[in-house]
Amino acid sequence: MTTHTVTSYDQLPIIDLSAADGDPRSRALLHARLHSAAHDVGFFQLVGHGVTRAETDALLTAMRAFFALPEADRLALDNVGSPHFRGYTRTGDERTGGARDWRDQLDIGAERPARVPGPGEPPYWWLQGPNQWPAALPGLRTAALAWIDRLSGVAHRLLRELLTAIGADLAENPHVSLLFPWHPLARQVIVTGTARRTGRDETAAYFRTRPHGSRLGAWASAQSTVIASRTELDTAYAALEARYPEDEQVPVPPHWGGFRVTPETIEFWQGRENRLHDRLRYVAQPDGTWKVERLSP
Structure with missing residues (x-):
């Protein structure tokens, strides 16, 4: 692990996420620095995240190929045709604060089913929905979604460590x-x-009030850690289901509380x-x- 020391807040803190895989002292130092950066500064540079240069280059290569397409191919993905704010906006058509914003851009997000906000629901649900992809460049979809999946894994891992840092802080300042x-x-x-x-007795008492399947799920899922596939999760759950049938008591996971x-x-x-x-x-x-x-x- 490379140690980075921030001597003042005149420079951006650097957080090495690889320390999460280190010994207890390295993890404790990571949590202290992460808590300080998030609480006292609000921004930080993340290193040690595991994303390779090749993965980054794959996305950049695909994006350069998109912006090199003829304008007609790019305008086929015009943002105004998507209720989910996904697609292409050519230079001068983007507006920020009512004024023209001179950017040539493509808006892409996680690929999810469209959701129309119901009565009383916040309008931001319109942002969930499918992307628009160029027929002339099918490789862009593969590269972009692979990048989103990769960064989502990093985000989950970072959030897990940040929550751990907050939990440690509660022990000092409740x-x-x-x-x-x-x-x-x-x-x-x-x-x-x-x-x-909560103490182990109180935790166990609450754990036993949860449905049988939820108790198995607490063992099957190492929450917010990256997994290879849904199959991995389902296989772990099936093994627990066979080990602890409906009429058998499921023990409380040691990390649960x-x-x-x-x-x-x-x-x-x-x-x-x-x-x-x-x-x-x-x-x-x-x-x-x-x-x-x-x-x-």
Whole structure:
């Protein structure tokens, strides 16, 4: 592992993700640096992610080939023909803040079935849907989706380590804030308090309330780690299903657990016109009762 030291925040922090595969000291150092970069800076450069130069070059080669196509072939993928904001936008047609943005670009995302937002659902669901691909360059689809899959694996791995870093932080600073928003109703609940890791007895008691299949799934899936295929996951589940039939107790995985938050304040927020929102805050009292306060919006 290469050690990078950030002496000040005048330079971008460098995070080496390969340390996640190292010894306990290397992982602890990774989590400390990752937490600091995410919390104190907000940006960082990621190295040690495992993406090879050949994988990057494959995507860049395919993209250069696309932009070298005749304009008619590129315009066949015009972005305006996709309700999911996927496709080609030629120079001058892109607009940012109402002004022309002089970029020649192709918008591609994860290949998923189209989803039309239902009543009360946020409009961003329109962004989920299929891509547009050039008939004259079939290799672009293969290269782009392979790149998206590869980077999704890196993202899952990075998120897993970041969540571990946050969990370690809770052991040192247990003060937390939870937000539960309901945007279509203009409502939200904000809870502040202290968090503690649940004990094994409490964890086991909750684990036993979960459906039998979910308990098997907790063993079959090493959550957010990269796997070769769906078959690998299904095979692991089938083996567990044979080992622990419906009438047999499934043990609690050693890595499985959670945090319990003891609330100190609970604020109920209701949006109103003219920014004159209703805010009622319940504050826990030493005798176990709650004091209700109205806050100015």
